[in-house]
Amino acid sequence: MNKKLAVTLSGCATLAVLTLSACGGGDGDDADEWARNVCEQLQPQVERIEAANAAITEASEGNRSPEEVQEADSAAFQDVSDAYAALADAVDQAGDPPVDNGAELRENAVTALRELSDSYAGMKESVDALDTSDQREFAEGLRDIAEQLQALGESGDEALSELRSGELGEAMDRQDSCAGPSATASVPEEE
Template sequence: MNKKLAVTLSGCATLVVLTLSACGGDGGDDTDEWARNVCEQLQPQVERIEAANAAITEASEGNRSAEEVREADSTAFQDVSDAYAALADAVDEAGDPPVDNGTELRENAVTALRGLSDSYAELKESIDGLDTSDQGDFAEGLRDIAEQLQALGQSGDEALSELQSGELGEAMSRQEGCRGPSASASASPEEENGE
């Protein structure tokens, strides 16, 4: 059951980067500068989220005790919560993007990111409260958490999709920190050489 949790979190964790990097095109200098400010802060947080994914995946493999799984997942949820809070701060500190409805876009994104941070903090509390002495109850608790993660992914996607639209989305897609995770590292040397 923890494998389902790992897969679900992995899908949610890359959400921000995928959402912010969906567009391409040309934009103005002010918009590019705003996007650069945000995207410079994005990459470290995405790496933090990816590390949390890896920890959950590792905990779900092998014959880990329920206590070990709970501890790894709890730490990972806290890390993801902290990363989303840092992303909210980065967007907020960048100020209003220089596009139509910039204030609304910033406020909506900050609210969504803070909401995701709060939700992951709640998931940490939920996993911390699971009884590891009964494997059946623990598995049921993990199933409930996995369902909450799926809902989080959907709501986060909807809330952040506005940032990827139009000129702002185009400017963000040109910034290294807002490109998909490991976009340049995903091709193996064989693929790069056409083998």
């Protein structure tokens, strides 16, 4: 069951980051400067999320005890929460992007990133609260968390997707530090 959690976390966490980083659309020195400010802060957080994904995957492999899985998942959720909080701060500190509705775009993106951070903090609390003494109950708890993560990934990208349109999206696309994978991970059906 933790393997599904690992795949779900990987797909959901990466989705929101890719939504912010895989931008397309215009030109303009002001937009480039704004994008550079955001993108320079993006890469360390992407790496942090990828490391958290790897920790969950590692914990799901082999014959780990529920306590080991719980500890790894809890730490990973905290890391992802912290990474999204840092991304929110980066977008907020960059100021309003120099495009139409820039203030609204920034506000929406910051709100969405903070909500993602809060949601992953909630996932950490949920994992911490699981009873590791009953393996069946623990596995059911992980299944519930995986379902919450899937819903989170489906809802987390709406406001961020606005950043990848038009001039601002093109400016972000020109930044090496915003270059990301060309496709998002998919979440396979439960086996």
